Amino acid sequence: MIEYRNVGKTFPDGTCAVGDFSLTLPSRSTTVLVGSSGCGKTTLLRMVNRMVDPSSGQVLIDDEDIAGVDRVKLRRRIGYVMQHAGLLPHRTVVDNVGTVLRLNGVGKHDARERALAMLSVVGLDPTIADRYPSQLSGGQQQRVGVARGLVTDPNILLMDEPFGAVDPIVREELQKELLRLQRELGKTIVFVTHDIDEAFLLGDQVVILRTGGEIAQVGTPADIIAHPADDFVRSFIGLDKGRRELRIEERDGVQVVVDASGRAAGVLKP
Amino acid sequence: MTWVSDNLDLLRELFLRHAWISALSTLIGFAVAVPIGWYAHRHPRLRGISVALVGVLYTIPSLALFVLLPGILGTGILSTVNVIVALSTYAAAVMVRTAVDAFDSVSPPVLDAATASGFSSSQRTLRVELPLAGPVLLAGVRVVSVSTVSMLSVASLIGVANLGSLFTDGFRRDIVDEIVAGIAAIVLLAIVLDVLIVLAGRLLMPWSRVVVGANR
Numbered sequence: 001m002i003e004y005r006n007v008g009k010t011f012p013d014g015t016c017a018v019g020d021f022s023l024t025l026p027s028r029s030t031t032v033l034v035g036s037s038g039c040g041k042t043t044l045l046r047m048v049n050r051m052v053d054p055s056s057g058q059v060l061i062d063d064e065d066i067a068g069v070d071r072v073k074l075r076r077r078i079g080y081v082m083q084h085a086g087l088l089p090h091r092t093v094v095d096n097v098g099t100v101l102r103l104n105g106v107g108k109h110d111a112r113e114r115a116l117a118m119l120s121v122v123g124l125d126p127t128i129a130d131r132y133p134s135q136l137s138g139g140q141q142q143r144v145g146v147a148r149g150l151v152t153d154p155n156i157l158l159m160d161e162p163f164g165a166v167d168p169i170v171r172e173e174l175q176k177e178l179l180r181l182q183r184e185l186g187k188t189i190v191f192v193t194h195d196i197d198e199a200f201l202l203g204d205q206v207v208i209l210r211t212g213g214e215i216a217q218v219g220t221p222a223d224i225i226a227h228p229a230d231d232f233v234r235s236f237i238g239l240d241k242g243r244r245e246l247r248i249e250e251r252d253g254v255q256v257v258v259d260a261s262g263r264a265a266g267v268l269k270p
Numbered sequence: 271m272t273w274v275s276d277n278l279d280l281l282r283e284l285f286l287r288h289a290w291i292s293a294l295s296t297l298i299g300f301a302v303a304v305p306i307g308w309y310a311h312r313h314p315r316l317r318g319i320s321v322a323l324v325g326v327l328y329t330i331p332s333l334a335l336f337v338l339l340p341g342i343l344g345t346g347i348l349s350t351v352n353v354i355v356a357l358s359t360y361a362a363a364v365m366v367r368t369a370v371d372a373f374d375s376v377s378p379p380v381l382d383a384a385t386a387s388g389f390s391s392s393q394r395t396l397r398v399e400l401p402l403a404g405p406v407l408l409a410g411v412r413v414v415s416v417s418t419v420s421m422l423s424v425a426s427l428i429g430v431a432n433l434g435s436l437f438t439d440g441f442r443r444d445i446v447d448e449i450v451a452g453i454a455a456i457v458l459l460a461i462v463l464d465v466l467i468v469l470a471g472r473l474l475m476p477w478s479r480v481v482v483g484a485n486r
Contacts, residue, residue: 051386076388086383090401090477100387132480148387158386 001027002048007057009043017043018213030182030189034199035209041192044213045158048190049078076104079149079157083164085141087133094129097147118147123177139170159191175201196237208233273447285455288433292418295354299361300411307369321367328363332421336428353425361414368410372403405478408471412464419460
């Protein structure tokens, strides 16, 4: 369980990224922080592994205030996946995945075995293990990034717009893959995105943020769609443009789902 | 070319001397410049000053430095140490700028990812920053190696033997073959060192030569 208690962050140049943020992220579920750029979502994410330290308030992992935890040790037990994968260009794929294991003191042979096993878990062919990241496609690199984040079997996985830089088809593939992994592994995932569809797809709990890390609404995707808290949320999730306001029309005895502009979105199955 | 065949032993001896003095000076210069360059890269305010300072060092005429150093270091006027210190200084002066550029060239997201993965700051510097700065550093070492080989020949004027001694001796005694042999040997040495540096780079940085996008 991750808990933010009255967290604030003002950067040295005076910009206030987060005002006063409190939230509990339940274990073994995915919480998605979603908002436009400048809403402080990445800042909040990076507080969990102390890449950013809050100026006020506390962040707790399993009731322990992480301000007192050595940051390097903390990071080694938390998986981190970022946009553009952030792989080390001078290490092979398998070494990239095994790098945190090596930092944790796992032997060379062991680290390689575990890294190879993790590559197949994320759906990569072991033949790419000895290539360099620049020889992979964007989607493959991102999978390697996920494998690196999971290889130590951390309880917590932080994902900072991990699928933001890949094309839509690959993104969809990766999203499905993440859902499958999460069903199998049950990690506590904190996922940051600006894409509300991605948030609704992946999140057990979705947190919609305004600027300054102010929570506009927290809830399950269904809660938020059914009861948007205000106009900001309504507009952010696309209710105001009618994209999510669907109605049923009868066409030749078949119930067709139609959006607000009259476009057919699908059929209703009994 | 009878001069060459009559003096093969001398040629070989001077070639080896020239080789180790210039290689050692290049190495020392590199070892001094990399930490300075890294520090300047980390502290933008110091960058301008340090790059300017080492630039000034480079403007000191080499002959003047060769002559001045014994007084500063307390070494003998004919000591090879003077030459090594002078050449290392020049090598470092050129390399500092390259080293700053080399560390600047490392992609910040990669460093960020390394930090997030749990590299401590010293591990990050040695295992991520330094190797990734490698290709630019290597390019710098190649330039410095060649310039050091050629600059060393000036030291023959103050009596420290090297391939340049073949010029001074050849001029004094009017032996054209000796001068030509000296030039050829210096060019050969510069090429040999360059090839060695490039090979070392390939060995140490196999990743820098992979064809980007080969699998796309």
